[in-house]
Amino acid sequence: MCRDSNGDTWEIYQSGTQWRWRRIASNGKTVGASTESYTNKNDCIANARRNGMSCNPV
DSSP states (O other): OEEOTTSOEEEEEEETTEEEEEEEOTTSOEEEEOSSOBSSHHHHHHHHHHTTOOSOOO
16 A cells, blocks of 8 residues: 555555555545456556556555
């Protein structure tokens, strides 16, 4: 999980054996999510970056 300078939080999480991401606005509402799951966590992070994530998840 990491927080962008605009206050949005990005979660990279495992769903079963696959990886997904979601973007949560500062008001707590989910404003974006991956439309597919990824076998490789780095592929998931790369997709989140293409969708606006600028912070570095742990």
